[in-house]
C-alpha cells in the first residue's frame with residue numbers, strides 16, 4: 645500500500661509518474677515473491693488515474709459510492725494494478741470483463 649502526494653507547485657511535471665515507476669521497479673526487484681501491486685484512487689482524480697496508466701497499471705476495479713468526500717458527497721473509487729508478468733514483458737493485460745455471458 646502506498647500513498648502519493650506531490651506538493652502543489654510541483655505537480656504536472658512528471659514527478660508523480662516518475663515516483664510510481666520507481667516504486668514499481670523497487671517493489672518488484674526487492675520483493676521477488678510479489679506478483680502484483682495495487683493502487684486505489686477516487687474516480688474524479690484524473691491526475692492519479694493518468695499516472696497509473698502512464699506507469700502500466702490496468703484498471704481492474706470500480707467501487708460505486710465507496711469514497712465519502714470531505715464535501716459530504718460520496719464518490720466512486722477505482723482500483724488499478726500492475727502484474728509482474730506485464731511489467732517484465734512491457735505489456736498491459738486488461739481483465740476479462742465480459743465473463744458473465
Ligand SMILES: CC(C)(COP(=O)(O)OP(=O)(O)OC[C@H]1O[C@@H](n2cnc3c(N)ncnc32)[C@H](O)[C@@H]1OP(=O)(O)O)[C@@H](O)C(=O)NCCC(=O)NCCS
Nearest residue numbers: 648649650655656657658659660661685690691692694698
Ligand atoms: C496525483 C499526483 C500524485 C500526480 O502527480 P504529478 O506529478 O502531478 O503527475 P505527472 O506530472 O507525473 O502527470 C502524469 C499524468 O497525469 C496527467 N495529469 C497531471 N495533472 C492532471 C490533472 N490535473 N488532470 C488530468 N490529468 C493530469 C499528466 O498529463 C500526465 O498524463 P500523461 O502521462 O498522459 O501525459 C499529484 O497531482 C498529487 O499529489 N495530487 C494530490 C494528492 C493525490 O491526489 N494523490 C493521489 C492519492 S490516490
